[in-house]
Amino acid sequence: MSHVVVVGAGMAGLIAGYAAIKAGHSVTVVEATSQPGGAVQSQVLETSEGLIGIDAGAEAYASRSAVMDELLEDLGLADEIVTPHPAESWLYLPDVGAVPAPRLGMWGIPGDPQAKEVVAALGTEAAARAAQDLETPMDAWAKRRAAGEPITVGDLVADRFGPVVVERLVAPVVSGVHSADPYDVDIDKIAPGLVDKAIEHGSVAKAIATLRAAAPPGAAVKSLRGGMQEFATALVAYVQAHGQLHFDTKAVALDIDSGTVFTETGQLFHGDHVVLAVAAPTAHDLISTVTPVAQRPVLPQRPEFGAGVALVMMAVDLEALDAHPRGTGILVSPNVTDIAAKAATHVTAKWEWARASATKLNKHRHVVRLSYGRVTDPSDGSAPGYDTSDEDLRELAYNDLAKLFDVPKQQVLENVAAIASVRWREAMPLTTPQNAQRLAAIQDAVEAIDGLHATGAWFAGTGLAAIAQHALALRFNPLQ
């Protein structure tokens, strides 16, 4: 049996702690803030009729692998697993406004470039250009792949389908879900295997159609009744019952010989194994403190944090939203100039438990979550997002909700029951090719030190399923 010290009580750190305890080890988790869960948090909207709790960060998990289902079952939460309402989602595009999103696709890349919704969103000329993907050989991409060159989503799609597809179909999804510009996102990070499949099939669209057909039936995402924060609560209870969890305890330095984690409060924690479940820039800082100095790895430049995002959550009493006019939500093209939000989720249309909790208070009550900013925005605060004041965010949100859902702004203003905002930066990895190289160097350094591990979204890929898989695969065998 080993003693494992985990730095960071976000979901990756909590899952790593949970897995270590299950494997028979003793565990201490140290968390810099006073809250566990990292980007899995709840936001309580206080309305005059009562409280509505919704997710303020991650709201669901990808269900294509069984890892999350098994973990939740193990934690006794199997009966709490829910699927979203199967309504369509929408896109908001320049010129045309709100249109239903193509159904067959991956990150907005169409699996059928000739589908009716694709033609409606692109126009006939751009749709004809998109269809060239079906016939143009993939030779140039096979060469780039063989040379090991990084491939961004934007570069691949612009070449195969035309730049209009990046602009109108892919950018709203990638920037909505990943908060990044498609030309900055490494395709292997968000669609592993797609490029190789496309080379094999001679077409990206055909590869997507094949991958989609092979996907197991059922919802692509799931969540928990009451929101994903129930997952964090269950993990915290488990770790606290079988190990130790220290809040307001920020790790600041590491000693390799003695396996010591030094903290800002002056407390020292010794482990046979130390898990860094923090963002890569923070992991970089901690590794740069390693003693003895002779064992300190030489790392390239620190990876950069992205610009971060802000979310506005609003409870509104609007009968016009009862029919769920934008399905479960709408993604906004970055080229739309009169709407600042990059996406809006109609939370009470997406999750039945949220609808039940809101309509108990008022039969026309809805909760909408709008997101602002992209990880790849310039970090000078010029784009609305992480650095925008609460007051300005609210103003933007009233305006955007009115436009996206086609409701008069005055009606929105008169019917807001509660509004709140929240900001995220560390939990959203900046997946630029340059950062990817710096990350790889950190991973190599960690692997070279016995008993040191790095996990979490920056190392495993964004998303709860990816981080769970990575954290559960850590091994804490006694060291020689």
Ligand SMILES: Cc1cc2nc3c(=O)[nH]c(=O)nc-3n(C[C@H](O)[C@H](O)[C@H](O)COP(=O)(O)OP(=O)(O)OC[C@H]3O[C@@H](n4cnc5c(N)ncnc54)[C@H](O)[C@@H]3O)c2cc1C
């Ligand atoms: C707005 C938003 C929506 C999202 N939606 C989804 C979704 O629907 N589905 C999905 O699967 N994923 C979603 N994600 C992604 C998902 O939430 C993250 O991938 C995941 O929660 C990251 O967990 P983590 O533990 O790696 O990092 P974090 O959540 O960032 O946790 C890191 C923890 O380490 C702590 N820490 C940092 N430095 C130190 C230190 N020096 N010492 C001690 N502790 C430290 C931090 O305080 C934090 O608690 C979303 C993310 C955001 C921001």
